[in-house]
Amino acid sequence: MGFTLPLPALILVGLAGVVLLLVLVIKCKMQAFYALIITSIAVGIGAGLPLTTIPAQGDEPEKLGVIQAIIAGVGGTLGSVAVLVALGSMLGKIIEISGGADALAGKFTSWLGPKRVGVALTAAAAILAIPVFFDAGFIILIPIIYAFSKAAGLNPIKFGLPVAGVMLAVHVAVPPHPGIVGGAAVLGADVGWITILSLAVSVPLAIAAYFLGKLFNRREYSMIAATKAMFDGFGQDDGPKNGTLGDGEKAPGAGTIIGIIVLPLALIMVGTTIAPEFAEGTFWNGLLSMIGQPIFALAVAIGAAMFALGVRRGWSAAKLGEVMESALPAAAVIILVTGAGGGFGKVLTESGIGAAVAESLADAGIPVLLAVFLISLILRAAQGSATVAITTAAGLMLPAVQALGLDAVHLALVALAIGYGALGLSHVNDSGFWIVTRYLGLSVKDGLRVWTPLTTALGLLGFLITAGLYVLIPSG
Secondary structure, eight states, X not given: OOOOXXXXXXXXXXXXXXXXXXXXXXXXXXXXXXXXXHHHHHHHHHTTOOSSOXXXXXXXXXXXXXXXXXXXXXXXXXXXXHHHHHHHHHHHHXXXXXXXXXXXXXXXXXXXXXXXXXXXXXXXXHHHTTTSOHHHHHHHHHHHHHHHHHHHTXXXXXXHHHHHHHHHHHHHHSTTSHHHHHHHHHHTOOHHHHHHHHHHHHHHHHHHHHHHHHHHTSSOOOOOHHHXXXXXXXXXXXXXXOOOSOTTOOOOOHHHHHHHHHHHHHHHHIIXXXXXXXXXXXXXXXXXXXXXXXXHHHHHHHHHHIIIIIGGGTOOHHHHHHHHHHTHHHHHHHHHHHHHHHHHHHHHHHTTHHHHHHHHHHHHTOOHHHHHHHHHHHHHHHHOOHHHHHHHHHHHHHHHHHHHTOOHHHHHHHHHHHHHHTTSOOOTTOHHHHHHHHHHTOOHHHXXXXXXXXHHHHHHHHHHHHHHHHHHSOOO
């Protein structure tokens, strides 16, 4: 049987659960999925959830047991997340292996001219980051950053810092990336509206990433020895290579890559903006709504990529299969962590901890939009994973968000505020911090001086733009 704790005790249990999660992940180096499951069990028991489900009795609703609540949360989150993340990973992998990054960077540089290489690389990175996860996308672009840096006689941080900044900004906010998709699933937010709004916010953030990168690059930073050796050897036989193209194989055209990336976004927008113009239940409403579903849109984009980047360029069916299958192991880990985050969020909701936090925030007078941003930012700083920060913050704040009765657009903006909270304060407990600093040659101290402030500034700017849209857009 379960029991009911007073409000202050529930909040203390919730805080203790977050602390336990951080200790397991940071101090004990425990895998995030397992740490989330263990924490969910501990919080559920500590908050008074029944040890097993109690059926509905009279006016009393069903009370989920600890394990049943976790299963419900994981299942509810993965219902939409698993397919989206898997399809997104496949699309990104096809673009990666085809040499699409080289094509994008080269075309943008030819359009903008050699004097605007930084602008060109930042713009290309913003587009490439939509289907390709941050870590993989940045590593793909490193050979291009090194090549342009050597040609210009510059430290690679000059080009690499804004590229990394904009790629991370896209990663935390634009579907099909796992954190924002998982957060949307927890909140019940519309992925189509999140896509439209996040793309709109990403444009000023890309511009800001370029100029903030220049600002933080005013001084010269000494390159660490390992990176200097790699950079000095770039272009020689033992230097780093893209390694994605076969002998004699040419990269696809930039227009093809852009078209494949834009295709699912356009289909999602059709379903979100045009389908509602037709009456519900009509043929056109049903057809356009189906076309605009992210899963359908990504499936169409993968089909286009398979033909344009694979079949038309001589790839065998076996190679296409291998490329797509190679995307799944990494995606599986992300899917499981996202699902476990949803399970933790369900426990927080079922136990009443989320409602207790919401009530406390209401009493303190902190607006929900600001609260979700700050909670996500704190969780991100504490344990490093943007995906865990987003799904945990969404679960914690779900009761407060539901109490507002928001329309689809404003609910999507709340999800974005959580996403941009998870953008800031990237530091030594974040794997992305080490990838950026090591490839750009920054010491830990310099990384904390440069990369951490850049991510925080972009996160804050993303939140401010989101908050502005929240206020300016009329409620539906």
